[in-house]
Amino acid sequence: MNGVAAVARYTLLELSRRRILLVFFIIGALGIAAIGAALKIVSVTSPTVVSGGFGPPGSAQPDQALIDRLTELQFVSQLIDVIGFFALLIAFAIGMTAIYHDLESGAAVGIFSKPVSRLSFTAGKVAAALVAMIVIVGLLSLETRLVMTLFGGGLEGALWVETVAAVANASLLMLIVLALSTWMNNIIAAVVAFVYNGIAGVVVLLHTALDAGSLGNNTFIKAAIDIGYWIVPHHLMSDAKRQLARAEFDLFSASAQGQGGPSLADFVNSVPGASSVQDIVWWVFLVALFAALVYLAVRRRQV
Known part of the structure; x- marks a missing residue:
């Protein structure tokens, strides 16, 4: 355990010196602030831009209080995608440097001579990488939570759960790198x-289309997609987007009463839900x- 902790501390120190992580964090922080400020300005100066196209058919234009609430929904919805994107960037940055630089620079030779076993080295590296990702993505989520106060708050649960899902997905990609x-x-x-992750995304989309009946009933195609689906990773999804859809529906339901439109169940079910237990x-x-x-690769690597 001492070896694992020592490697983890050393790795966290090294990662803190990587400028690429700092650059990604700064870009993410500025992007979140810019999105929040832009939506707030638009909601005040041009409320019809914010409200246009939202809500069930037949809904009336909301007043300023509802505009503020709708702006928050838009902000959280966009930030869910932004946080997931930056989590993947951070996964690449950490995965590319956490072990590679020690092996290429020869620092691993000194570490293994302490002595530190390769298992302890691997465990320490993976633990430090996960901690670094959680801290960076967590700080971006915390900033998002603070910016949400511009719109009144109330969707914190959706944000935190989606952050956990983003970290989980990025962690898997980081281990691959x-x-x-x-x-x-x-x-x-x-x-x-990156290519593998893209292929996995395509396979998952094909499987979703297959479940929806969009690809017909060809047995061969179905079998091929099902096999591929259980070979590649499945991005975990929280229930955040359905929570946002439910909140959006509730926002307009009063003004849309008696004017037709989809039911709450239809409206919410049109949005992807949380990942299953199988996923x-x-x-x-x-x-x-x-x-x-990762351990096998480190164990077999000659240094």
Whole structure:
């Protein structure tokens, strides 16, 4: 345990010196502040821009209080995607540097001579990488929570749960980059992981379309997509977007009464929901698998 803690502390210190992480954090922080400020300004100066196109058909234009609430919904909805995007960028940055630089610079030789086992080295590196990601993404989420006070608040639960999902998805990608960067150049490792992540996204979309009946009933296509679906990672999703959809529906339901439009169930069900238990179990399995691959890569690497 002492070896794991020592490697983790050393890695966190090294990561704190990586300018790329600081750059990503600054860009993310400025982007969140800019989105919040822009939406607040637009909601005050041009409320019809904010309210246009939202709510069930037949809904009336809301007053300023409802405009403020709708602006918050838009802000949180956009920030859910922004936080997920920056979590992936941070995953690439950490995965490309946490182990690769020690192996290439020769620092790993000194670490292994302490003595520190390769298992302790791997565990410390992975633990430090996860802590760094949680801290950085957590700070961005905290900033988002503070900016939400411009609009009154009330959707904190959706934000925090989505942050957890973003960290979980990014952690899996980070483990892939960590393992690959032990075997190959870190830039090539990032490219390979990026392509793999893109392919996984396409497979998941095809599986979603298959479940919706959009791809027909061809048995061969169904079998191929089902097999592919249980080979690639599934991005975990929280119930945040459905919470936002429910809040949006409630926002306009009073003004839309008697004017037709979809029911609450139809409106909410049109939005992707939280990941199933199967998806969560699959994520846990893949985390364990890729963590084991990181250890195997470190163990077999000659230094």
